[in-house]
Amino acid sequence: MDDTDLYGGLAGAPLPVERFDLGRGITLSATYAHLMAPFMMAFKRPERGQPHPGPWRAASGGFGFDILGQIHVPAGFTVPNWFDRLNTVWWFVALMRFRASPYIVVPVVADGPFSADGSEGVRFLPMEVESKLLLLEKDAPREIRVEDLEWVKENWWDAGRLMHESExxxxxxxxxAQCVFTRNPALALLQLWGSLEGMFxxxxxxxxxxxxxxxxxxLEASGQARLELQKRIGKLYDARSMAxxxxxxxxxxxxxDTYALVKRIITAIIETSKVPSRDDLEAAMFGS
Structure with missing residues (x-):
């Protein structure tokens, strides 16, 4: 898939429109496909380089995803000092999961559209196929709003540059983006706090x-709101220390609460297109 169009299949939430232009040749469109992974049992050892011989029997269980949308990254999308095209798919999906709904995943990527017409010869690569996500937001939305797509469109390019400029x-x-795939809440908490310590x-x-x-x-101007936030963050840090x-x-x-704090910080950085430096933080603290 190094020199072909890429289509990331989106599951977890429907698109609010049939088609949405994200700019620079990248588009979102509604579609339908079903990725399934049934479990099968074989009972004889295979010959070297050959599949298991029959009989095969189906086992209960397995998992599947309804692909409700696709993100298209054309073959010609190559940018110096940027993600490769496969990670460009990930970048858009991660931004949509961040902004719109934590349920959004890209369980499969293809080198052709997700359509019964013309699907012969299309290659499919499984990606985010975790069957269970760690729910970090109460009453998290399961729908994508048009304003969420507008936010992604407005910010994906500059935010992607920040990803390459700031470790x-x-x-x-x-x-x-990845802590939702962490099964253990304590490990997810440490993951978030490790990144916060690296920046702050x-x-x-x-x-x-x-x-x-x-x-x-x-996050806050000098005053009571800043003091109250500092105390709340201190209590969250105590939970991190326990973990x-x-x-x-x-x-x-x-x-x-830590996840919400991280999202607030990331949103502020993306919307100002600036990662706070040590000088910025000292100036904010001492009012210079």
């Missing part, structure tokens, strides 16, 4: 105060 932002966004703690001492103070200064030291259970709201 800290890259780590923070990837932690946010230039020193390795007094981490709780440094991280909570820098984040609150980045890091082997606590089997964490506060029920700690993971969801």
């Amino acid at each position: 800290e932002f890259n780590l923070l966004f990837q932690a946010c 703690s230039p020193a390795k001492t007094e981490l709780k105060f440094r991280v909570s103070a820098n984040i609150s200064c980045f 890091a030291h082997g606590a089997s259970k964490i506060s029920p709201n700690a993971l969801g």
